[in-house]
Amino acid sequence: MSTPTTSFDREAAARIARSKNEPAWLVEWRENAADLAAKLELPKPEKMPLHRWTLDQYGTNRPGNVVTSVSDLPAAITELLPQDEKGTLIVQHNSSVVFTRLSDELKAQGVVLSSLEEAARTHEDLLRKHFMTLYAKDEHKMAALHAALWNGGVFLYVPKNVVIEEPIQALLFADDAEATFMPHILVIADQHSGVSFVEQVATLLPSTEATLLHNSAVEVFAKPGAKVRYASVHHMDASAIDVTYRRATLDNDSRIEWIIGDLHNGNTLTDTKSILKGNGSTSNSMIITVGRGSQRMSITTQAVHFGRSSESDMITRAVMKEEATAIINGVTKIEHGATKANGQQTEKVLMLSPKARGDANPILLIDEDDVKAGHAASVGQVNPDQVYYLMSRGISKTEAERLIIHGFLDPVVSEIPLEGLREQLHRILERKLG
Template identity: 50%
Template sequence: MTMNSAENRGSEQLRFEAEPDWLTVLRKKGLDAAGTLQLPKLEKTNLQRWPLQQQGACRKPERVPALDELPESIRGWVHADNVLVQRNSGPLISHLTEALQQQGVILTDLETAARLYPELVKSYFMQAVQTEENLLTAQHAAHWSGGAFIYIPEGVHVENPMQTLFLVDESDTLFMPHVLVVAEERSSVTLVENTMSSLQKSVGVNQAIMEVFVGKGAKVNVVSLHQLERDLIDLTYRRAIVEHDGTVNWLIGEMNQGETMSDTASILKGEGAGSDMKTILVGSGSQTMNITARTEHFGKNSSSDMVIRAVMREQSTAILNGITKIGKGASGTNGQQTEKILMLHPKARGDANPILLIDEDDVKAGHAASVGQVNPEQLYYMMSRGITRAEAERLIVYGFLAPVVAEVPLEGAAAQMQALVEQKLGQVKEVDQASISE
């Protein structure tokens, strides 16, 4: 159980800078619920065994006025003109072009949005993810800080990707960003979300939530790339509510070094709604990565596809949970899912759990799952043509992950994901090869 001392602060300390009363009431609701709720029960993972200690102090940085005044260490990770950067517990900068401002687009930190656009934020905040779902969501509702609010008005199409960057670089720091995306009817946007750390001693927990609301005929693309260091635990919920003929496309890279739990869900409410979800993860060391991808179909003629690909090294463990649920009345639905785990070490573990829950007759649904090691015949074929074993294994792994990595829409973010894959695959290469050769 996490943040016990934080939960005893009292509701008088829950109010952040000049926030509206309704938000303080919601924080108090989360604090009260946290006293009675339990940690979520995960498939083959006991969160009670993870060191979920108190989050730490709320540390907000001094804002910078312009992108070129960002510290050099941060500037190198910014790849878009329309960007929000959070450092530790609060916003460092938010930049939106004049052209998008004139079209009514909003990009700001969530605390500011709650003050400036209270009715708009109140209508959506903690509506896709409910406060009282479990202990983690209740704690988040009570103690989140900073975050991002992205609003796209009806009929507006944002051509270039927008970016949010959440960085923790101080120990003993509250790190609970909340991203809220609202895309009105017939609008479109692509968001690249980065969560990362830079700490000498990285002990802590990231409890993050992303809520995405896709209006009728709207399209939202979300790229979510997490790269937290070994002693940081990542607990993330991502959830989209999709209306009539709306579409949400997820592209997720779980590149953390430490324990990871993520739950990404698309709720297809409207007729003709669609979801495409692609996730890659690379495990190393002794880390456990429990990854859940869910699609719930309620609208007729809705469609979904999910692909999860995991590469596990050393003694790492992957638990992949793919869940497709088709509700009564969702006729004409088509839901497909695939989970594949490639293990590069005899002690690596993989568990793929495809689940179909169907309560309607007139539907199409299917799943596929595989867990295995590098095909020795492929290795032999490539090595017979002069390719070293190390390079052959590398090419096979990149081919395994390529269908996801190649789809990152922002050039800088794509290079970042590629570099992270190479880093996680390369840091234990010699040990793995020696073990496999045995």
């Protein structure tokens, strides 16, 4: 059995690119990123010492087996997929995409769904114009590592005036702790288009001392008038580390909805950011997380306003159990010139153990006078009055607390645009809260 890679250089990055027959520009891209990774420092999230995490096991390239039917996928994958056999779907297994399903009707409308690796060959101009322009490879060490080692991934292009009614689902799955698992998702919604994209990241890892590093990135481009709904649920094993940076840029009158369930069982660093460049652009971010055991989590949500009359709303809800620690950051920044902008944020942390820790840090950075901005933050225990009320109706204390906690999280759970995934999310929450 091979040993996970703990170091690499420019030459190793080039070998990876050439082994996949990637174009020359991408070979050079990976080489330059490898050089940066050797120089740059780790990101420095507040009160979260990343140098203590195992972030230097990058894995080895372990492609999955390409199949032409969902029934040919491993059982562990099919159990996570919807029963609908006609829905749009893309699946990554360990280091590569193994299955894609896109209807002839959507293809005829110009919709493109493929692995990012395939898009580098078939849609080079679009890819080069957008790839890692929102999440730059020189941002920090993890960004450079991602740029050098990303694999599989998703490329979605929705043409002008095309509105896709049914959600597009992506399942990113790993069952090999020594595989490189670094997908990159790139969504381009052209003018006045509309799409709902549902991403699920899951693992089924054997008992091993190896640490799986999920170092991923999401970039969403909403062109003028476009509407994008991006739902994401992460539920990996405790032996994995989740590092995920999500970015969206919004042109005039465009909209992004982030619906995020960061329900990973191990250490977690996520950063979800909307850049409201266009006038009249809007961003709505709803994020939940549950910490248990000795988990360490840094959950950051950001909105940066450049456009006039742009609006953002951020809601983060966290439940902390046992000895888990979470740092919840909300950052609203209104740049000079973004008149009539409105930025609101709310962070709420529910503590279920005296040993758990949850910090809620709302931050407003305002560089314009004619705007609205506000924040609210709270950290507390389950309301005893609510528990008492439910118990007075014949409900046990344990069940009363369970109902209150689920009600606390439901405003986000209920927004997941796939019924099967909503039901699965409820099961994940039952396990994490049980």
